[in-house]
Amino acid sequence: MSKPIYEEVKIPxxxxxxVKTGQDVENILNRKVCDLVGVGRSVFKDSNWIEKEIKPLI
Structure with missing residues (x-):
């Protein structure tokens, strides 16, 4: 649903x-439907979520 908005506006x-996994983040960004992905709930549940899910992708 965000793709039409993403294509029309000139702001992030x-x-x-x-979003539950780092792979979810990567898949969303690869679809070119947004600039940033919010992962608030995942990080609230596990403060090491970034270390576990995102760092291995870099």
């Missing part, structure tokens, strides 16, 4: 909701 678009 953030997509949130249902």
């Amino acid at each position: 678009v953030i997509l949130t909701g249902g």
Whole structure:
């Protein structure tokens, strides 16, 4: 649902909701539907989420 907005506006678009893994983040960014992905709930549940899920992708 964010792709039409992403293509029309000239400001950063953030997509949130249902992001549970680093692979989810990578898949969303690869689809070119937003600039940033919000992962608030995942990080609240596990403060080491970034270390476990994102760092291995870099």
